[in-house]
Amino acid sequence: MKIGIYGYGNLGRGVENAIRQNDDMELFGVFTRRAPESLKINTPDAKVLPAADAEKYKNDIDVMIICGGSATDLPEMTPALAKHFNVIDSFDTHADIPKHFKNVDSAAKESGKTAIISVGWDPGMFSLNRLYANAVLPCGKDYTFWGKGVSQGHSDAIRRIDGVLDARQYTCPVESAVESVRRGENPELTTREKHTRLCYVVAADGADLNKIEQEIKTMPKYFADYDTTVNFITQEELDRDHKGIPHGGTVIRSGVTGNGNHHVIEYKLTLDSNPEFTASVLLAYARAAYRLNKKGDCGCKTVFDIAPKELISKDYNDIISSML
Amino acid sequence: MKIGIYGYGNLGRGVENAIRQNDDMELFGVFTRRAPESLKINTPDAKVLPAADAEKYKNDIDVMIICGGSATDLPEMTPALAKHFNVIDSFDTHADIPKHFKNVDSAAKESGKTAIISVGWDPGMFSLNRLYANAVLPCGKDYTFWGKGVSQGHSDAIRRIDGVLDARQYTCPVESAVESVRRGENPELTTREKHTRLCYVVAADGADLNKIEQEIKTMPKYFADYDTTVNFITQEELDRDHKGIPHGGTVIRSGVTGNGNHHVIEYKLTLDSNPEFTASVLLAYARAAYRLNKKGDCGCKTVFDIAPKELISKDYNDIISSML
Numbered sequence: 001m002k003i004g005i006y007g008y009g010n011l012g013r014g015v016e017n018a019i020r021q022n023d024d025m026e027l028f029g030v031f032t033r034r035a036p037e038s039l040k041i042n043t044p045d046a047k048v049l050p051a052a053d054a055e056k057y058k059n060d061i062d063v064m065i066i067c068g069g070s071a072t073d074l075p076e077m078t079p080a081l082a083k084h085f086n087v088i089d090s091f092d093t094h095a096d097i098p099k100h101f102k103n104v105d106s107a108a109k110e111s112g113k114t115a116i117i118s119v120g121w122d123p124g125m126f127s128l129n130r131l132y133a134n135a136v137l138p139c140g141k142d143y144t145f146w147g148k149g150v151s152q153g154h155s156d157a158i159r160r161i162d163g164v165l166d167a168r169q170y171t172c173p174v175e176s177a178v179e180s181v182r183r184g185e186n187p188e189l190t191t192r193e194k195h196t197r198l199c200y201v202v203a204a205d206g207a208d209l210n211k212i213e214q215e216i217k218t219m220p221k222y223f224a225d226y227d228t229t230v231n232f233i234t235q236e237e238l239d240r241d242h243k244g245i246p247h248g249g250t251v252i253r254s255g256v257t258g259n260g261n262h263h264v265i266e267y268k269l270t271l272d273s274n275p276e277f278t279a280s281v282l283l284a285y286a287r288a289a290y291r292l293n294k295k296g297d298c299g300c301k302t303v304f305d306i307a308p309k310e311l312i313s314k315d316y317n318d319i320i321s322s323m324l
Numbered sequence: 325m326k327i328g329i330y331g332y333g334n335l336g337r338g339v340e341n342a343i344r345q346n347d348d349m350e351l352f353g354v355f356t357r358r359a360p361e362s363l364k365i366n367t368p369d370a371k372v373l374p375a376a377d378a379e380k381y382k383n384d385i386d387v388m389i390i391c392g393g394s395a396t397d398l399p400e401m402t403p404a405l406a407k408h409f410n411v412i413d414s415f416d417t418h419a420d421i422p423k424h425f426k427n428v429d430s431a432a433k434e435s436g437k438t439a440i441i442s443v444g445w446d447p448g449m450f451s452l453n454r455l456y457a458n459a460v461l462p463c464g465k466d467y468t469f470w471g472k473g474v475s476q477g478h479s480d481a482i483r484r485i486d487g488v489l490d491a492r493q494y495t496c497p498v499e500s501a502v503e504s505v506r507r508g509e510n511p512e513l514t515t516r517e518k519h520t521r522l523c524y525v526v527a528a529d530g531a532d533l534n535k536i537e538q539e540i541k542t543m544p545k546y547f548a549d550y551d552t553t554v555n556f557i558t559q560e561e562l563d564r565d566h567k568g569i570p571h572g573g574t575v576i577r578s579g580v581t582g583n584g585n586h587h588v589i590e591y592k593l594t595l596d597s598n599p600e601f602t603a604s605v606l607l608a609y610a611r612a613a614y615r616l617n618k619k620g621d622c623g624c625k626t627v628f629d630i631a632p633k634e635l636i637s638k639d640y641n642d643i644i645s646s647m648l
Contacts (some may be wrong), residue, residue, distance in 0.1 A: 135635035263597035272585035311459035
């Protein structure tokens with residue numbers, strides 16, 4: 001299976017690394033909007049090519065992994081590339097998924113290609129667990145907690161404040177709330193009761209720290225609805241202690257059967273590297289897209305459409321013997 | 325969807341209860357090897373019928389849920405019933421699954437019916453999580469811990485000892501081992517290091533308690549390889565404190581990506597009632613069997629073959645909007 005990577009940020013580099021862990025896959029090339037000669041990739045035999053030329057390679061690539069952002073890149077890129085390639089994306093703007101699905105579906109059905117959108121861990125593995133848990137416990141309540149993990153969007157929002165040189169924001173689950181859900185207490189939780197926000201901020205010399213702190217804590221949507229802690233640190237400390245991009249979280253469904261017997265289903269991810277884990281999920285679904293397309297099953301799909309066996313390179317007898 | 329229940333023990337009663345939580349399903353009837361008039365079921369409009377007459381009702385039932393034991397019932401029942409019905413079973417003798425699969429597959433292919441075997445939580449939901457986790461983290465290590473939960477097989481083994489009137493055995497995970505796995509330490513664990521066995525025993529008046537305790541602790545396969553604790557209690561205490569059939573456990577995969585970034589995927593079930601939860605899983609897969617059969621997809625399947633969306637009664641647009 002020949003893989004193309006479209007976009008070479010953290011996620012694209014993660015995909016490149018993950019290909020090495022899957023011996024049925026190889027990297028054909030990386031497509032970039034930057035000058036190709038400016039890009040140094042880690043796979044000696046793979047090409048670096050201009051994004052604009054992608055279509056020329058449509059017979060060389062089995063699946064194109066689109067590593068763009070959900071805000072502006074993917075709504076354009078995925079339908080456009082689905083005209084020529086089997087594609088995978090990690091579109092994660094939950095509210096816009098139905099619209100994105102429709103656009104990608106018409107492109108892929110017209111070209112006879114297979115697209116799987118919104119792949120990763122949320123949406124992705126978390127979505128699967130929400131669905132399985134709802135299917136087996138029809139009477140119950142769902143909870144999703146995120147973190148402890150770095151939110152790039154919130155870190156960026158802090159960096160835009162006057163006097164801030166750099167920042168890193170962690171989303172943290174409120175452990176007492178998680179514990180209450182685990183005990184099957186089915187609490188009603190406000191935004192503030194579910195997560196806190198922890199910020200590490202590097203301020204410019206002479207900046208008004210109180211003003212920065214207030215500006216963060218009162219920022220609508222991003223921070224105002226949360227208990228937020230702001231720590232000022234040096235750039236050195238930030239680089240030393242907060243360089244990673246960890247994330248994770250927990251999906252819990254708590255429900256009842258029979259005469260009040262209680263059940264709790266919990267799925268938990270603890271990830272050192274958000275983009276590398278997401279990349280690994282993308283590749284498993286690239287395998288599925290390739291297989292589905294070979295069977296003539298084209299159009300747009302999500303993780304809900306994919307039989308688990310299509311994700312793994314081992315054969316069916318092997319997975320029945322070793323994993324069932 | 326009309327459901328038949330074949331066998332009316334704890335699991336069969338669980339299925340009957342679970343049908344009430346799924347408004348696209350109704351119970352047609354319960355099939356029993358006992359005298360039908362001796363059976364009191366909880367669904368007023370459903371029939372109680374002799375197991376031997378099942379075939380007569382093949383046009384009345386969309387899916388037959390086979391609630392027999394794995395040791396002797398299911399290897400016979402599932403292939404036999406797959407000649408006339410779409411069927412679901414919870415066959416859980418891991419080593420014999422490939423053989424059982426083959427037998428059920430030929431029966432179901434011949435009749436044009438759809439069978440899904442080894443459905444429940446282990447095998448079942450745990451198997452799914454082993455597969456998903458292996459697919460997304462090809463480099464890693466798997467762990468399954470069971471409990472704290474009642475093992476019927478171990479409880480029965482204690483009851484067979486001379487001087488024992490009743491017993492309840494709990495399988496317990498060794499929490500320090502689970503914690504080590506969660507921290508990503510990838511320990512090599514012996515049987516003894518993974519689980520302990522906790523026994524509550526009601527002894528006959530005047531029985532030699534030391535002898536009973538020694539007999540339990542040295543019993544090959546069941547207890548000899550484990551740290552086992554034996555508590556003697558009264559029948560009253562056993563009935564009061566140990567009447568439930570709780571179970572559960574944890575599937576963990578711990579793996580690496582890139583340059584040593586660590587990831588831990590954990591799936592955990594905490595179940596008040598093992599048979600009721602298993603029954604709920606069986607019904608979700610009954611829905612899938614029914615749909616697959618309508619599409620002409622017959623033969624034997626496992627949870628690995630079933631696209632998640634087939635398990636739930638909500639329509640696709642709804643699950644994309646609400647769960648993805």
